[in-house]
Amino acid sequence: MRDGISSWLKGHHRYATPGGIVAAVLLGAALAGGALAGVGWAAGYGRVWQLVDDANWVWLPVAVGCVFVSHVGYTLAYREVAQIQNGPRVSVGLAGMSVLAGFGMLIPRAGFRMDQAILEEHGFSGDAARGVVRRLGMLEYAILGPTTLVAAVVLLIEHFHSEGGVLLSWVVGVPAGSAIALLLIANRERLPQKGKVWTELRCVLDAVASLRALAQCATGLLAIVGMAMYWAADITALGACLAVVQHEVPPAVLIVGYATGYAMTRRSLPFAGAGAAEALMPFAMHWMSVPLAAAVFAVFAYRVCNLWLPLAPAALALRRLRNLPVLLPSTA
Numbered sequence: 001m002r003d004g005i006s007s008w009l010k011g012h013h014r015y016a017t018p019g020g021i022v023a024a025v026l027l028g029a030a031l032a033g034g035a036l037a038g039v040g041w042a043a044g045y046g047r048v049w050q051l052v053d054d055a056n057w058v059w060l061p062v063a064v065g066c067v068f069v070s071h072v073g074y075t076l077a078y079r080e081v082a083q084i085q086n087g088p089r090v091s092v093g094l095a096g097m098s099v100l101a102g103f104g105m106l107i108p109r110a111g112f113r114m115d116q117a118i119l120e121e122h123g124f125s126g127d128a129a130r131g132v133v134r135r136l137g138m139l140e141y142a143i144l145g146p147t148t149l150v151a152a153v154v155l156l157i158e159h160f161h162s163e164g165g166v167l168l169s170w171v172v173g174v175p176a177g178s179a180i181a182l183l184l185i186a187n188r189e190r191l192p193q194k195g196k197v198w199t200e201l202r203c204v205l206d207a208v209a210s211l212r213a214l215a216q217c218a219t220g221l222l223a224i225v226g227m228a229m230y231w232a233a234d235i236t237a238l239g240a241c242l243a244v245v246q247h248e249v250p251p252a253v254l255i256v257g258y259a260t261g262y263a264m265t266r267r268s269l270p271f272a273g274a275g276a277a278e279a280l281m282p283f284a285m286h287w288m289s290v291p292l293a294a295a296v297f298a299v300f301a302y303r304v305c306n307l308w309l310p311l312a313p314a315a316l317a318l319r320r321l322r323n324l325p326v327l328l329p330s331t332a
Contacts, residue, residue, distance in 0.1 A: 013107065013114050013321050021106045021315065024271065028105040031275025032303065039282045040296050047293035051245040059243040063305045066237035070306070073229025075099045078115075080223035081136045084213070088123035088327070097317040102267050104314030105274050105307070111267030112137060123327040134207035137268065142211055143227045148259040149174040151252035160253070163287040166260055185209045234258075234306065241301040242285075247294040260284035261299075272307060 040048055079095040098118050102111045112133045119129035152170035155162070184191075188205045192198045214220030235258045242249060249257075261281030262273075269276055278299060285295035 013101065013117060013318055016107050016318060016322070024106055024108055025311070028271040028274035031271060032278045035275045035278035036296065036300055039279060043282070043292040043296045048296050051293060051297050054246060055244050056246055057244060059240045060301065063237040063240035063302065064309065066233045066240060067306045067310065070230045070233035070237065071099060071103070073226045073233060076226030077139060077223045077230060078136060080219045080226060081139060082119065082132050083219050084223070090122070094122060097321050100310065100314050101318040101321055103272060104311055104318070105272040106315060106318050108270050118321060121326045130203070131207065134203060135210055138207045138211055139214070139223060139227050143224070144231050144259055145174050147231070148255055151255040154252045155256065161289060166256060166287050170256065181205070181208055237305055238298065238302045241298040241305070242290070242294065244301055245294045245297050247290065249290060253288050257285040257288040257290065260287065274307065278303060
């Protein structure tokens with residue numbers, strides 16, 4: 001019993017019981033609701049409610065469509081990254097179900113943890129599955145980080161006013177972080193060979209270094225295209241939700257605000273980021289000169305589209321994944 005609960009908490013889909021799923025959803029709802037209530041109080045409930053009267057609801061289906069496109073893009077990236085690992089071929093169906101279930105908050109630690117378990121059950125060795133997960137995570141930031149850096153530079157050139165040093169944090173942080181990563185990669189053979197921390201660091205650096213190979217093969221290019229499609233569609237979904245309250249922002253502002261609010265992605269945060277995204281994203285958009293009331297409403301609508309509406313399909317995908325047969329790791 002204790003082992004099953006521990007595995008469920010760590011994100012193993014085989015131990016997700018109906019009661020456990022309901023508990024996860026209720027806890028996620030409490031975290032999200034509490035965060036939005038707090039930010040809404042800061043913005044003023046009356047100001048937020050006034051926006052509803054003049055809302056242009058035609059943009060809401062656009063946001064839903066963008067979320068669908070984002071899932072398609074991530075599925076493409078997931079499948080192609082798995083193929084680069086030289087493991088068993090991952091079907092579109094398996095990749096799609098893994099992505100859909102991983103974006104849900106049906107398990108406390110879904111996302112990457114569940115990806116690894118699913119890959120191990122479908123012919124990947126433990127090391128190969130971890131390699132896929134790490135490379136996928138690195139690819140996320142390899143696309144979003146430079147894109148946000150460019151957007152921040154453009155806004156600085158245009159003398160755009162932002163609060164809290166948001167633009168400078170991206171302009172300084174991305175190049176500095178990249179330089180440190182490249183320095184560590186160049187000297188990773190000199191790092192200590194023993195110790196859990198050093199071993200994990202070496203694995204992360206290997207995953208970062210392997211990203212260069214993505215641009216050298218057709219499979220890697222498809223993975224890059226898929227991840228770019230994911231980010232572009234998800235950011236556009238947030239922009240459409242801002243348009244619901246008739247507050248349109250320039251693309252560069254939207255990109256920086258979005259990236260600042262998503263300190264980590266839905267697949268790496270517990271409960272698909274429930275609570276964290278609702279608390280951070282409104283303030284991140286406000287720091288980029290979006291009125292806080294509009295930001296609160298937009299983030300609420302955005303999370304309805306990309307977290308709550310896909311919840312039922314995610315539950316069906318999780319159920320299907322649990323019923324699939326387990327395959328032995330490939331010996332090739």
